[in-house]
Amino acid sequence: MFLKDVWQVAAFAKEVGREILPRTLAGEAVILYRTSAGAPVVMLDACPHRFLPLSMGKLSGDVVQCGYHGLCFDHRGDCVKIPGQDRIPSTAKVTVFPVVERYGFIWVWLGDATKADESKVPDFHWMTNPEWAVSEGYHHIDAHYQLINDNLLDLSHETFVHPHTIGNHAVAESPLTVSEGEGTVIAHRDILNCEPPPFYVQAAGFSTRIDRWHTTIFTPPGFLVIKNGSVPAGMPKEEARAKGIARERRVLNLITPETETSSHYFWGIARGYDIENVGLTDYIRSEVARTFDEDKLVLEAQQRKLGDHKITHFPITLRADAGAVRGRRLIESMLRGVSATAAE
Numbered sequence: 001m002f003l004k005d006v007w008q009v010a011a012f013a014k015e016v017g018r019e020i021l022p023r024t025l026a027g028e029a030v031i032l033y034r035t036s037a038g039a040p041v042v043m044l045d046a047c048p049h050r051f052l053p054l055s056m057g058k059l060s061g062d063v064v065q066c067g068y069h070g071l072c073f074d075h076r077g078d079c080v081k082i083p084g085q086d087r088i089p090s091t092a093k094v095t096v097f098p099v100v101e102r103y104g105f106i107w108v109w110l111g112d113a114t115k116a117d118e119s120k121v122p123d124f125h126w127m128t129n130p131e132w133a134v135s136e137g138y139h140h141i142d143a144h145y146q147l148i149n150d151n152l153l154d155l156s157h158e159t160f161v162h163p164h165t166i167g168n169h170a171v172a173e174s175p176l177t178v179s180e181g182e183g184t185v186i187a188h189r190d191i192l193n194c195e196p197p198p199f200y201v202q203a204a205g206f207s208t209r210i211d212r213w214h215t216t217i218f219t220p221p222g223f224l225v226i227k228n229g230s231v232p233a234g235m236p237k238e239e240a241r242a243k244g245i246a247r248e249r250r251v252l253n254l255i256t257p258e259t260e261t262s263s264h265y266f267w268g269i270a271r272g273y274d275i276e277n278v279g280l281t282d283y284i285r286s287e288v289a290r291t292f293d294e295d296k297l298v299l300e301a302q303q304r305k306l307g308d309h310k311i312t313h314f315p316i317t318l319r320a321d322a323g324a325v326r327g328r329r330l331i332e333s334m335l336r337g338v339s340a341t342a343a344e
């Protein structure tokens with residue numbers, strides 16, 4: 001079961017061009033391409049004649065031609081040519097999904113097309129705002145998307161999974177506070193007067209003790225904006241900002257389910273300091289990719305252990321799970337079609 005009446009990321013915009021790109025999104029096999037005018041198209045990867053995947057056909061001008069009997073479909077999904085006959089049956093049509101290109105992504109609406117409202121695309125403006133420098137990447141994760149949400153709503157795991165980059169013992173020892181916004185769950189940690197972990201030395205330039213913080217803002221089904229940063233220990237944030245020594249980032253996580261046991265994980269690390277430093281952008285990309293490789297290892301091992309079992313409640317709930325539990329509850333209530341408030 002997936003939420004369909006939502007905008008989700010189908011691809012980085014730069015991935016989609018004049019070649020057919022097949023991809024599975026929330027259980028739907030689709031193809032992506034651009035018309036000659038550059039407009040992105042997402043349509044079902046199935047010819048309505050005998051169901052050969054259209055990804056086995058070819059993009060010819062602005063039509064997709066099926067690789068079996070040569071039916072041609074335009075960007076609206078309408079059949080425009082059938083070899084050997086003039087009459088085109090009204091059923092010769094492929095479902096085309098609403099799309100929006102924004103923030104460097106192709107967004108798709110897989111649900112009821114009449115509800116697709118472009119103003120509802122989640123805000124990820126940091127990806128393309130020139131005041132931020134972005135290191136971006138993608139991980140394919142063989143795990144259910146909610147396991148990734150859980151991971152990002154409880155960052156205490158940094159201590160144990162990421163000791164070589166962003167974690168140290170202080171993270172797991174710091175208390176988590178959780179609140180809810182409008183259709184969101186917010187999980188916050190202040191980690192005060194701690195040693196800077198290796199990433200904070202290399203990518204933020206701290207060599208003395210720091211105060212750091214994480215605020216994860218979760219919006220279903222799989223959007224997590226983590227506002228994080230650090231200042232010299234004991235210095236008020238405003239003072240550090242005024243002195244230009246606060247180091248603040250947005251860790252942008254956009255997860256689209258692929259199947260019940262796999263996910264597309266698009267990510268970007270936007271930083272608001274030293275933004276012209278291309279070497280730093282590359283360094284952050286490689287260190288974060290390495291860090292997320294560590295998450296992938298954990299998440300895929302969890303999924304292998306769970307198998308196809310659709311777990312909704314775990315036997316132990318810790319204080320640190322408060323954000324993840326509320327995030328799951330929010331998704332459950334949306335799947336049931338009720339607001340989270342009504343579900344309380």
Ligand code: FES
Nearest residue numbers: 047049050066069
């Ligand atoms: S299956 Fe596509 S044209 Fe026949």
Ligand SMILES: [Fe+2]
Nearest residue numbers: 157161162295
């Ligand atoms: Fe992690």
